[in-house]
Amino acid sequence: MITSIIAIVLVLGGLIFFHELGHFVVARIFGMGVKAFSLGFGPKLAGFTSGQTDYKLSLIPLGGYVALAGEQGEDEPDFPDDKLFSNRPAWQRLCVVAAGPFFNFLLAFLIYWFLGLAQGQAxxxxxxxxxxxxxxxxxxxxxxxxxxxxxxxxxxxxxxxxxxxxxxxxxxxxxxxxxxxxxxxxxxxxxxxxxxxxxxxxxxxxxxxxxxxxxxxxxxPIDGIGFAGALQNTWYMSKVVVKGFVSILERLIPVESVGGPIMLAQMVHQSAQSGFFDLLGMMALISINLAIINLLPIPVLDGGHILFFGLEIIFRRPLSDRWKAMSMRVGLLLLLLLMSLAIFNDVRRLLS
Known part of the structure; x- marks a missing residue:
């Protein structure tokens, strides 16, 4: 039981952390100011400051976060204006936001690559x-x-x-x-x-x-170093996940099958019981799910921000604050409804 709890924390926390790492790496590549980068949430346990960035190890090991300077358009007296996220070109902001889902795809690819080298082609x-x-x-x-x-x-x-x-x-x-x-x-x-x-x-x-x-x-046995096989597995599983979402929208798959954190924890638990390689395979699949969910064009998700920045690039001017605020409220409501449905299904499955 303890082993499964550790596996759940490492898998779910690791996936979220790797997602945030994508935002952090690309922001630093573009020279944007980063106020904080944390492994975990909550109170700070340990850390250090390098330049203007506070690197932290926090109490709750379920992921992590990156705080960019000027992320919400606010003034940052500790950072020059040219380092603020909100003052950078829309295409750079889009790249930073898209880097989170991209890193989740990258993680899945790396896992499949490792599994191919360690086990061979399944x-x-x-x-x-x-x-x-x-x-x-x-x-x-x-x-x-x-x-x-x-x-x-x-x-x-x-x-x-x-x-x-x-x-x-x-x-x-x-x-x-x-x-x-x-x-x-x-x-x-x-x-x-x-x-x-x-x-x-x-x-x-x-x-x-x-x-x-x-x-x-x-x-x-795989041919060469397994690069092509890992790429094919990542692409195939991505298509499977997208097809699953489309099937739910078309009601070919009942909405009762939608799961939330409890279902994810159960899947990780079962994979951990089956062995290390099965756990890694499940981690790759969840990472692909996380990437695709974040790419949905729903405001408050990465996909919504990508949509906003894409429209800004097309029309060569930012969207109005009023329109963005209204979209964010609608997106937040939609996300809360989806989360409520997932948790309701989780509880219903437990009770049945």
Whole structure:
């Protein structure tokens, strides 16, 4: 239990700290004034001052923060005007804000890179973890723990290869060879072609048979230093997260599945129980989630500030304080509603 609590603190705190580190690094690159950079929140435990920046170790180890000079447009008598965040060009302010989510993507990439070097490339096995009711797979006779070994006579050794083969069939019947507890069986399944709208509102057709993966993997040696594989994993998981958000908006995934801090803590706890590498993999996934959530164009989030600075660059003048203040209030209300929904779902799951 103590180990899981430490893992939760290190993972969630580390992700937030790395996010703030992105803001700090880019602000310093541009020569902006930084009043404070803290590891943790709350009362200061230890620290030192270098130049005009107070570096602190604070009591509550759940993340950290960076305080930029002139961040809210206020006067800073201890800093020259040219070092104030609010006096810098909009494109520099945009880069500083965008650096937080970028560092979360970077952290996920570095984790996947390390996992590739330490374990090899993870390949998901074509093992059935579940069969959807009334689906083509259910009608064909698929059951949990069936291992797909070939489709139309072509050997299949990964879940990705199996999915690509099903999609390439475009709804035509497929002869699937499976291994069921050591017994070789042949099933015929006709994929159902589903149509949905992607992130850009375009209609996309996807043949599906109605099976879920079991999640079992094998590890293969990587080519070279694994840079490309880490990049592919980061991009793939980012697409999965974005697709999840879009599916919630389209009500393909129920809003009851949205989780908050309790759900995150449970996921980290379960990963910590499974081992160090699983914990790192979960950390990478949460880091990608954090990056994408922060990029949502909601005022008070990084994405909202990026939107403001982007509009300032386009129209060559800052947005009015009145409009920004009103947007911030609306964004804060929306964020509070989303947080309330997530926490409500967390509590409901605990009680049930």
């Amino acid at each position: 390949v998901v096995l074509p093992l059935v973890g579940g069969v959807l009711p009334d689906s083509p797979a259910a009608e064909a006779g698929f059951v949990k723990d069936d291992l797909v070994t070939a489709i139309d006579g072509v050997p299949v050794d990964s879940w990705t290869q199996m999915v690509e083969t099903i999609r390439a069939a475009e709804g035509k019947p497929l002869v699937v060879e499976i291994d069921r507890a050591g017994q070789v069986l042949t099933l015929t399944v006709t994929p159902k072609v589903n149509t949905y709208k992607n992130l850009f509102g375009e209609n996309v057709t996807v043949p599906m048979v109605g099976i879920n993966q079991a999640g079992q993997v094998r590890f293969e």
